[in-house]
Amino acid sequence: xxxxxxxxxxxxxxxxxxxxxxxxxxxxxxxxxxxxxxxxxxxxxxxxxxxxxxxxxxxxxxxxxxxxxxxxxxxxxxxxxxxxxxxxxxxxxxxxxxxxxxxxxxxxxxxxxxxxxxxxxxxx
Numbered sequence: 001x002x003x004x005x006x007x008x009x010x011x012x013x014x015x016x017x018x019x020x021x022x023x024x025x026x027x028x029x030x031x032x033x034x035x036x037x038x039x040x041x042x043x044x045x046x047x048x049x050x051x052x053x054x055x056x057x058x059x060x061x062x063x064x065x066x067x068x069x070x071x072x073x074x075x076x077x078x079x080x081x082x083x084x085x086x087x088x089x090x091x092x093x094x095x096x097x098x099x100x101x102x103x104x105x106x107x108x109x110x111x112x113x114x115x116x117x118x119x120x121x122x123x124x
Contacts, residue, residue, distance in 0.1 A: 009118035022096030038092035
């Protein structure tokens with residue numbers, strides 16, 4: 001049974017930092033590109049950051065570039081999202097996701113597995 005179990009998140013003041021973790025089980029994570037998406041109230045789910053199989057290349061949504069860092073440890077089956085300089089507009093439910101496909105890493109429909117979601121709230 002494939003599981004992506006998320007941890008981290010919470011409430012932080014603007015300018016603060018949070019770290020999200022995603023622990024994978026039941027799949028060979030090295031065969032999957034891994035990403036984080038987020039969904040704010042009343043908005044569609046959007047791509048935040050993604051990392052390719054070996055971790056060599058990573059991608060970011062423009063608004064988080066320079067503030068968020070995605071990383072992966074295939075041996076530990078772990079993906080993390082370090083979020084610094086948080087802003088109120090970063091408030092959302094964050095989701096870890098895994099895709100075995102080769103298409104656009106930002107395309108939601110290409111993802112095979114999803115984590116349970118983690119609330120991140122940034123107060124002003």
